[in-house]
Amino acid sequence: MLNESWPADLGPVICVVGARPNFMKMAPILRAFSAHHPALPTLLVHTGQHYDRDMNDRLFVDLRLPHPDINLEVGSATHAVQTAEVMRRFEPVVDAQRPSCVLVVGDVNSTLACTLVSAKKEVPVVHVEAGLRSYDRAMPEEINRVLTDQIADRLYTTERSAQANLAREGIAEERVCFVGNVMIDSLLSNREFAHSPTKTLQMAGVDPAVLDDPRGYGVVTLHRPSNVDRAEQLAPLLSVLREVSEQLPLVFALHPRTRANIDRFGLGELLASPRIILLPPQGYLEMLGLLAGAKLVLSDSGGLQEETTALGVPCLTIRENTERPITVEQGTNTLVGCDPQAIRKGVAEILSGTGKTGRVPELWDGRAAERIAADLSQWLLARHARRGS
Ligand code: UD1
Numbered sequence: 001m002l003n004e005s006w007p008a009d010l011g012p013v014i015c016v017v018g019a020r021p022n023f024m025k026m027a028p029i030l031r032a033f034s035a036h037h038p039a040l041p042t043l044l045v046h047t048g049q050h051y052d053r054d055m056n057d058r059l060f061v062d063l064r065l066p067h068p069d070i071n072l073e074v075g076s077a078t079h080a081v082q083t084a085e086v087m088r089r090f091e092p093v094v095d096a097q098r099p100s101c102v103l104v105v106g107d108v109n110s111t112l113a114c115t116l117v118s119a120k121k122e123v124p125v126v127h128v129e130a131g132l133r134s135y136d137r138a139m140p141e142e143i144n145r146v147l148t149d150q151i152a153d154r155l156y157t158t159e160r161s162a163q164a165n166l167a168r169e170g171i172a173e174e175r176v177c178f179v180g181n182v183m184i185d186s187l188l189s190n191r192e193f194a195h196s197p198t199k200t201l202q203m204a205g206v207d208p209a210v211l212d213d214p215r216g217y218g219v220v221t222l223h224r225p226s227n228v229d230r231a232e233q234l235a236p237l238l239s240v241l242r243e244v245s246e247q248l249p250l251v252f253a254l255h256p257r258t259r260a261n262i263d264r265f266g267l268g269e270l271l272a273s274p275r276i277i278l279l280p281p282q283g284y285l286e287m288l289g290l291l292a293g294a295k296l297v298l299s300d301s302g303g304l305q306e307e308t309t310a311l312g313v314p315c316l317t318i319r320e321n322t323e324r325p326i327t328v329e330q331g332t333n334t335l336v337g338c339d340p341q342a343i344r345k346g347v348a349e350i351l352s353g354t355g356k357t358g359r360v361p362e363l364w365d366g367r368a369a370e371r372i373a374a375d376l377s378q379w380l381l382a383r384h385a386r387r388g389s
Helices: 020-036 053-062 079-097 109-120 140-151 160-168 182-193 197-203 231-247 256-265 284-292 303-311 340-351 368-387
Strands: 013-017 042-046 101-105 125-128 154-157 176-178 218-221 250-253 276-279 296-299 315-317 333-335
Touching: 013 020, 013 079, 013 109, 020 042, 020 053, 020 101, 020 182, 020 368, 042 079, 053 284, 079 109, 101 109, 101 368, 109 125, 109 140, 125 140, 154 160, 154 368, 160 176, 182 284, 182 303, 182 368, 197 284, 231 250, 231 256, 231 276, 231 340, 250 284, 284 303, 296 303, 296 340, 303 315, 303 333, 315 340
Parallel strands: 013 042, 013 101, 101 125, 125 154, 154 176, 218 250, 218 296, 250 276, 296 315, 315 333
Antiparallel strands: none
16 A cells, blocks of 8 residues: 555545546546555546436446546537536536546546646646547547647556657657556456346347357447438448348447437338347446457447457457557457448458457556556655645
8 A cells, every 4th residue: 555644735636537438447447546545535526428327327337436426417518518518517626626636538528628627727637548549630539639638747548559649749758657458457357247148138128049140249339420420421331230230140239329310310221120139328247248249349439449359359440540559450450441341341251260369458457547546646646745735
């Protein structure tokens, strides 16, 4: 244990979550703080960017996340309104709590909003999963990443390419620390609790016999605005999924954005097949079980690229680029864009056994959060001592 006590005049670490992909990153960090540095006070703030039972509550339970100390309840809105509303509601929290730092994860709107508020109040910002770059500014997340990293005082990275990206943007090396991947901490610590795919389907009221295909089954997720917000983009993707399902049954966990757009564009017919199982967004343990048992995954998610690499399951990423290049270079990930021909080819390779196998990247060992807790507590104490108060 590093610090048996914590200076009384050094405020809490405010830990911010907002949207689904933040939860699996924050859970191991909070656990590492309380296991290794119990004297260090933390405060969990939820912005309320995601709020549904499926997008929020189930994940909190599965990940054993504590109930947030504060919920800002911002809900859904345009990017500008959502970001502004988080800022407006987060500022009084910072004023009241006088935190030692604000810790943000990932690249969602809440990440950037809380970063901006903190920096203007001269509260140090700590960014977990820093330095990832798709170099595609049409992705809202890319804007959030670039700006958060410019402002952050301590930056924790998941892969070595991130350090090089940050150096190119003029971010001093001493602000950056390579710790590994907290998302994989969550995956490894929950693996044994994952729900079986059969149970997940039964609970969803679906006959699990559909998964009894000799070739196995595939898992699908799609939610990026660039793939699902326009009918011209979404319709061909759904058609190719329909084709793939003739070879391999598919379990498609539908994000609310995607479900709404399928309905709005009248594309439901394309998915009307007994070999395509449509499910609502899944809990963490259900999804982990589905992924671990899958023959392949088709997705545009950032996190799934990493999780499939850690599980050794082939992933075809329906994007032109990735901010997580290590999953392609070392892992099981292949970028197929939204070209139906590339998707068909990728699926054929995996089904014929010539798909990628891959290996688990450096420091994706389940201990990234421990490294963050050790480094951050030292960093805060050193900063406190330097300021002499
Ligand atoms: C956000 C993140 C994205 C992340 C994704 C995971 C940004 C810019 N984007 O995108 O990086 O991969 O979360 O899901 O922060 N909705 C619900 N219930 C909810 C939340 C949202 O029904 O609990 C619906 C609303 O109609 C909302 C839409 O989903 O308008 C989109 O939600 P939003 O948080 O704006 O963005 P995501 O697409 O989820």
